[in-house]
Amino acid sequence: MKLYIGNKNYSSWSMRPWVLLTQADIPFEEVMVRFDAFTPDSAFKTALKNISPTGKVPVLQEDDLLVWDTLAIAEYVAERFPECELWPHDQADRARARSVCAEMHSGFGALRSACPMNIEASLPDTGALIWRDNAAVRADVERLVSLWRDCLRTSGGPLLFGNFSVADAYFAPLCTRLITYTLPLPEDISAYVQRVLTLPGVQAWMEAARAEHDFLAFEEPYRLHR
Structure with missing residues (x-):
């Protein structure tokens, strides 16, 4: 492949x-x-x-x-x-996992638009302004917290459906955004974000991203104009 x-x-x-x-x-x-x-x-x-x-x-x-x-x-x-076993074994859990992935696929538009993925960057000041001024981003994060918390409570963790699944891979880029822009999160959700970011597959991607050193101005709306 x-x-x-x-x-x-x-x-x-x-x-x-x-x-x-x-x-x-x-x-x-x-x-x-x-x-x-x-x-x-x-x-x-x-x-x-x-x-x-x-x-x-x-x-x-x-x-x-x-x-x-x-x-x-x-x-x-x-x-x-x-x-x-990339989807949960239980049929109901598979349905829920597909639902959360579909929601990610078509939703969280305000968060994805306002906070584009930029793994090697650290933009806490930008994140603070976005959080203060953008109600839609705050609503997206609130929904994200509710969604993740429900999955973790139902499965018992440590990941959304217990073991690693498509759902965790699907939300991994959002986890990097939350860190890049230092958006405020409850302690239990911050702990989940850190668990995702320490997965070997996620670590490998992030290390390679930091090593690219390929600055693309059209992908850098905040750092280009600050």
């Missing part, structure tokens, strides 16, 4: 399947396609022309099969490697 991804420092959607595969010890070849201005004739779009139907990453390729949606990649990998 090949997994096409963008820059590790910025590409939150690429992070999800990469962490899932790495944490589950599933072998794959990484193909990094560097972000650029995303114009129709950009190097990024050109590199993905015959790979990604949407012109975006991530894309999983296995032989002639292309899977180009993050959640679809997770489902394919879970079916392809059932022994890894």
Whole structure:
């Protein structure tokens, strides 16, 4: 299998399947396609022309099969490697895990927009301003806390559904955002964030992100204008 991804420092959607595969010890070849201005004739779009139907990453390729949606990649990998138990064993828990992933897939737009992933950065002052001025971000974090707390209470932890699952990989990029912008969290939720960030697969991604040293101005709205 090949997994096409963008820059590790910025590409939150690429992070999800990469962490899932790495944490589950599933072998794959990484193909990094560097972000650029995303114009129709950009190097990024050109590199993905015959790979990604949407012109975006991530894309999983296995032989002639292309899977180009993050959640679809997770489902394919879970079916392809059932022994890894990437979804919870219990049927009701699987339904809940799929629900929280779908909510992440389509929700938390204010938080994702106001606090873009930037792993190597530390932006607590920016985070404080966002928290003060952006009610939608505060609402997203409140929902996130409620969602995670309910999952952890039901499963008993240490991760959302007990053992590592697609759900934890799906929320890993949000965990990095919460740290980058130092958004306020209750103690129990901060503890979950730290457990996610210390997973070997997440650690490997973050270490590689910090080592990129590939500053992209269009991905740096706060540091560019401060």
